[in-house]
Amino acid sequence: MRIPKWKIKGVTDDFTECGCCGRRGLKRTVALMPLDADENEDGTAEDVAYYGTSCAATALGWTQSKVTDTARAAQAKREQRDAYARMMISLYAPVEFAPVREKARLFYGRNRSLRDTGVKATEEVAKLLANARATLADTTTGPARPSRIEDFRRYLVIFSSDQQIHRVLHVPDDEGKRQEQATAAARRAKEIRGSVLVVAALDGEAARDVAYSHRLAPEWIEKAWQDAHV
Structure with missing residues (x-):
């Protein structure tokens, strides 16, 4: 063979x-x-x-068809890895330099099965961030992708009454449009008896995970954004 x-x-x-x-x-x-x-x-x-x-x-x-199918499958896997990397960076980069207690609260809050197992949150967060950054820095099939807190964008998240995400919207740069969006979001949240939260992430999908985890480290998540965009 x-x-x-x-x-x-x-x-x-x-x-x-x-x-x-x-x-x-x-x-x-x-x-x-x-x-x-x-x-x-x-x-x-x-x-x-x-x-x-x-x-x-x-x-x-x-055959050419096998090459095409294999290449598409490989590219799809890469895109999945990229999406996971963006999520990890969006979640953990804001607490990378936070006190151990804050870092542990976020990590174990998302990985409850690892609590009291000997797995150290600080080490795991460092590994996750290192792997995620390496993934997005890989240039095998294209240029390096954004991976810094400075690359984060703001997203407005509307929660339903049962705390499920109803909608995720990118926050526009224009002040007037931001105000319009915020007003419309507040109105929609009131209609569905939900709530509104603004988070920062590398993309909209990652913003969903950040929104669900925001309560675990709200001060550090916001601080990281402010420090990176002063």
Whole structure:
């Protein structure tokens, strides 16, 4: 059985020239990571080759349709990892330099099964942030993605009466539009007997998790935003 020389990491439109045949003007290319004799990844983002679908199929000994399907699946997994990384940074970056007690309250509040198990919140938070930042810094299939508190954006979250999230809205930069949004949100919250909360996160999905966890460390979450945007 032929052992593949490459592993498909995803697809990208940042490289439009095939690194194998030199064809230019491609809509996208397949990112290929070299493998060693044991089929382990043998390199970093700098070692990735970008081939057109046809050349990638030849290099792997696959059909073009298999290359396309595998590349799409790999890219989807990367996007899932990115989403998880944005959530971890949105949750834990604000308490990265908080007192241990505050950090532990947030971590164990979200991971109750780990309380009293010997797992240290400070170490776990550090690992989660390091892994998340590494994920978003990876340039295999595109440029590094935002990962700092300075990159956070404000989101307005409307809760229903049973404390479930009803809607998440990005807060506009324009002061007038912000006022209009806040008024409309307050009116909607009153209609559904809910409440309104403004949080900061890297994206709207992460904002949902931040909103649910906000009560665990409200002062530090707000302080981190203020310190980063003075």
